[in-house]
Amino acid sequence: MKLVKTSVKRPVGVIMIVLAIIALGTVSLRNLNVDLFPEIDLPIAVVATSYQDAAPEEVENLISRPVESSVSSVEGIDTVQSQSQAGSSLVMMMFNNGTDLDQALLDVRESVDQVKGTLPDRAGDPSVLRFNPDQMPLMWVSLTGDDAAELTQVADDQIVPFFERQNGVASVTVEGAKEREIQIELDQAKLQQYGVTADTITQALNNSNQSSSAGVVEKGSKDLQLRVTGEFESVNDIKDTLVQTQTGETVHVDELADVNDTYKESSGESMVNGEQAVVLSIMKKTDANTVEVADNINASMDEVKEDLPSGMSTEVVIDTSDYINMSISSVVQNILMGGIISFLILLLFLKSFRATIVIGLSIPIAIISTFTLIYFTGETLNVLTLGGLALGLGMMVDSSIVILEHIYTYRQRGYSLTQSAIKGASELTPAVIASTTTTLVVFLPMVFVEGIASDLFTPLAMTVSFALIASLVAAVTLVPMLSSKLLVKATEDSGRRYWFNRFLDRVNNGYRAVLKWVLGHRKTTVFGTLAVIVGSLALIPMIGASFMPSSDQGQLQVTVETETGSSQAHTLDVADAVNEKLGAYDDVIETTYLNVGGGGEFATAGNQATYMMQLVPPDNRSKTTDDVVQSLNEDLASVPGAEISVMATDSASGLGDPVQISLSGPEHDVLQDLANDVTTAISEVDGVHNATSSAEEGTPQMHINIDSEQAAMYGLTEQQITGQIQLQFTGQTAAQYREDGSEMDVTLMYPEDERSTISDLEDMTIQSESGASVPLTTLVTLEEAQGPATLQRDNQQPQLNVTSEIAGRDLASITGDIQDRLDNMSLPEGYSYDIGGQAEDMASSFADLSIALVFSIFLVYAVMAVQFENFLFPLIIMFSLPATVVGVLLGLFVTGLPLSIPAFIGIIMLAGIVVNNSIVLVDYINILRREEYGKDRYEAILEAGTNRLRPILMTTLTTILAMVPLGLALGEGAEMQQPLAVTIIFGLAISSIFTLLLIPVVYTLFDDLTAKITRRKKA
Incomplete structure (x- = not known):
């Protein structure tokens, strides 16, 4: 009451505060970070270890x-998974929600x-990393030309340093690059002629490539540091390195081998739109603005x-910023469309431009205030925070609307503008505070929801809450003040019958x-x-449920996998056949990035090729x-010699596979046999697409079994034999050679x-310490076998995923x-399965959100009590909630949408929204x-219903129609x-009908019950 009166009596102060809010909001908006979605905090850490030239079995047992x-004893760990493949080990730790990940990493x-x-x-030394799904490249830039080596040099020397100087760029990685290497190609005959081994050459190179400190000497009044310089300064220094033979003579390295300044054998090939290329993937700093960094890179492209x-x-x-910009623009357009629709609805009901302006000003003030609060809470401007504003x-x-309608009522009773503003606003301020509070409290239980649902929708809840609080303050201060100044003519009756008034009558x-x-x-x-x-519940089986809705980002990933063990050249041939099929899609495909055989972010083996489109x-x-x-999928199925899968890359891709069955x-x-059986079984399920097993076909291997006793006869150890085979x-x-700041x-x-061939292995000789050459076949037996490509474990037990x-x-x-x-499959004893992926996350999130919904309903009741x-009276109002089920199920059924986490959030929001109309009705x-009025119950209900119908229709229509652009996606x-x-659209629409009809009936029933209990006569 006092706040309302002060705002009416001191309009200049209110206007100054509003101008200050607008200024602060504008500054905040300019400084907000822009991103597609809020940051998802996944409590996952990774330990990565390399083990050069080791088979998966060795990696699993030894690493x-x-x-x-x-790591299993670290506090807070929920699951430990490992993946062992040739040359590397990856151990992933998933922590319980709420774990302090910084301490856990220590x-x-x-x-x-x-x-x-x-x-x-x-x-190699194990690397402990924090897994962050946001730390993905924001851009890929290609450099195309004829010579891959020259492309690599230009990328390393010119483009990478230039891009890394751009504001907000953290790092730039070159994919498909050629790595410089000094290769010393040994001549077997010369080595035997001079009696020199590879170890002798290695020792000579290391002895000749050293620099060290030798002390200090005085020169006058100064101390001079003595430093012996012996590092290689050119490739010729490597060629001229002296190697001592067994006879005591010395020879140069280039007399024993060919020394070539060249590049390492490529582990992969990168192509962009069919041309050989190196690709630069650009990472932004953690606190950098995605769109701003991308703009900086794009602006610098001409200079490059x-x-x-x-x-x-x-x-x-x-x-990736292109889709962010388009998404943000579309949400802003939806906000503008919703705002225009709300303004037109108000104008239609109020038949006064001034009155519409009085209410309409609540929208920009609330939005601008919300930008300020978003900035100070550290949130980004993303699709969900802007979507919260649109919702x-x-x-x-x-x-x-409710305040203004009541001011109108007092004005029609003959009160002055000032008196109408003060009395009308003061009388209904408690009711609007209650109705707004019921909408706000439904978000409180979201604090206890964990995981992805919380990370994504807490910012949305905060945005809606900020906007509603700002609009409430505007309603009880700005609206009464403006009403007392601007509604002189708006409240005058011109005597003409407005067509919409006749319709409302x-x-x-x-x-x-x-x-x-x-x-x-x-x-x-x-x-x-x-x-x-009860009848609406029959729609549930026809609606279904999903985790998160997918969005059309216009990005595809095509994975081509040839037979295990296939060479990179063969995989490239299959990729050429795929390219021919892709030619028919030139009208829809803008850019194609192909990576074959590794060296990039996607492919990891010579039999794999990955397209990003x-x-x-x-x-x-x-x-x-x-x-x-x-x-x-249909066209590429006809390409022979490979398994090809096509999938869309969208917002849900980073949330894991929709279905993941862990055996x-x-x-x-x-497990490998079981995985194949499960893959076959689920492939027959309608809707299953690209069912694959992590049980890859075994990699062809040649097992070399060393005869220890035979080796000992020649004075050789297993380690010596293994070392010479590896060499x-x-x-x-x-050794390492440094040139112009680079190390190779x-x-x-x-x-x-x-x-290259099996014959080379069979014809190989092993040199003993005495200098004798022993045929390898006298020391070992050779056996062809199939070895696993990857070995997986979960909580220290073997595992495979489908x-x-x-x-x-x-x-x-x-x-x-x-x-x-x-359930119909019979698993061997000791073997089990578990369904995970998005299906597990969906079940977990739905369970958490169900609890949040129950607490939200309780809080709504508590606020009203x-x-x-x-x-x-709150119990009467709560009867508007069950009818919401009808609208929710009907809306999802009509639009063909399954029940998902966003839909569940909408149900929680409805718990606080649908009671607002009932609060206003019962309160009146x-x-x-x-x-003061002395009306009996029947008359009071009829008058309250007809009197509140207009504001209820206005609030309901503005809320519903403002969301229509979002509802149409x-x-x-x-x-x-x-x-x-x-x-919200369907739930609120149907609930409003039941509110206007059912709540008065329930009111009378409870009133009668109260009368009986208290032994009073009916009113």
Whole structure:
């Protein structure tokens, strides 16, 4: 009351405060970071360890298992998983939600340090990393030309340093690069002629490539540091290195081998739009603005192109900021459309431009205030925070509408403008505070929801809350003040009958007649409502459920996998066949980035090729991304010699596979057979797409079994034999050579024609310490076998995963059918399965959100009980909630959307929204029944219903119609908010009908019950 009176009496102060808010909000908006989604905090840490030239079995036994055992005791760990493959180990730790990950990482590092000393000598130092899904490249830039070596040099020397100087760039990685190397190609005959071994050459190179401090000498009054310089200064120094033979003579390295300044053998190939290329992936700093960094890179591209040598060109392959910009723009457009719709609805009802301005000002003030609060809470400006503004747009004017309508009522009774503003606003301020508070408290239980649902939707909840608080303050201060100054003519009756008023009169009369009927048929109304609610539950099986809605980002990933063990050249041939098929899609594919055989972010083996494709903008193509995926799957199925899968890369891709079946048991071989059976079984389920098993086909191997006793006869150890075999077929790094600030390997190796075939292995000789050459076949036996490509473990037990995409059906239905198939399979004793992926996350999130919904409903009741200082009236109002079920289920069914996390958030929001109309209605009935008015119950209900119909229609229509653009998923990125908007639109619409008819009936029933209990006569 005092706040309202002060704002009316001191309008200049209110105006100054508003101007200050606008100024602060504008500054905050300019400094907000822009991103697609809020930061997702996944409590995951990774320990990565290299083990050069080791098979998966060795990696598992010597690296993965010791690391697993050491980290398993760290506090807060939920699951430990490991992946062992040729040459590397990856141990992933998933912590319980709420764990202090910074402290946990320190504990993990301490545990790894304790076991580091027990790891093999050839193992690299374990790296402990924090897994962050946001730390993905924001851009890929290609550099194309004819010479890969020259491309690499230009990229390393010119482009990488230039991009890393740009504001906000953290690092730039070159993919598909050629790495410089000094190769010393040994001549076997010369080595035997001079009696020199590879170890002797390695020792000579290291002795000749050293610099060290030799002390200090005086020169006058100064001390001179003595430093012996002996590092290689040129490749000729390497050639001229002296090697001592067994006879004591010395020879130069180039007399024993060919020394070549060249590049390492490429482990992969990168191509962009069919041309050989190196690709630069650009990472931003953690606190940098994604869009701003991308803009900086794009702005600097012209300068990069000017300095390129002739024959080279560069272009942006994929820019993730494009989709962010389009998504943000579409949400802003939806906000503007919603604002215009709300303004037109207000103008239609109020028939006064001034009155509409009075209420409409609540929207920009609330939005600008929200930007300030978003900035100070550290949130980013993303699709969900802006979506929260779009969703709350119609609700921002609800309080102002109710206040203004009541001011109108007093004005029509003959009060002055000032008196009407003060009395009308003061009388309903408690009611609007209560109704706004009920909307706000539903978000409090979200604090206790964990995981992805909380990370994504807490910012949305905060945004809606900020906007509603700002709009409430505007409603009880700004609206009364402006009403007392601007509504002089707006409240005057011109005598003309406004067409919309005539329409509202008919609606009001019709509502009054229906209200009389339901009050006279109370049992029929109550049981009819129950029948409709129960009947709507039949829609549940037809709706289904999913985790998160996917969005059309226009990005595809095509994975090509040839037979295990295939060469890179063969995989390239298959990729050429794929390229021919892709030629038919030139009208929809804008850019194609191909990586074959590793060296990049996606492919890891010579039998794998991965395409990243950027489609043209949605406005320039008639097909959706899912249509293109389906068409490509059909066309590429005819390419022989490879397994090819196509999938869309969207907002849900980073949340894991939709379906992941984890098989656990004591033996890897048994698990592999089970995984194949499960893959076959679930592939028959309708909706399962690209079901694959992590049980890859075994890698062809040649096992070399050393005869220890035979080796000992020649004075050889197993380690010596293994070392010479590795040198023959993989080479050996002997030293480091530095030139112009760059460091490169000096590698000993044999000519390619001596290390390529089985015959080269069989014809190989082993040199003993005495200098004798022993045929390898006298020391070992050779056996061909199939070795595993990757070995996985979960909580220190062998594991294999079967994963699947989904298409055409909702996740819950598909998961249910898969569960039935798996239950009918007979697993061997000691083996089990577990369904994870998005299906598990969905079940967990739904359980948490269900608890949050129950607490939200309780908090809504508690707030109303405090407001009314009565336990009965809030209970009456709560009867508007069950009818919401009808609208929610009907809305999802009509639009064909499954129940998802956004839809569930919408249900929670509805718990606080739908009671607002009931609060205003019941509160006004009570006002009319007080001594001041003295109306009996029946008259009070009829008058309150017809009197409150207009503001209820206004608030409901502005809230619903402002969300229609989001409900229609107009523009990019709107798919995330569509289920939430649809839920609120239909839920609020249906609930409002029941509020206007059912709540008065329930009010009379409870009033009668109270009268009986307290032995009073009916009013």
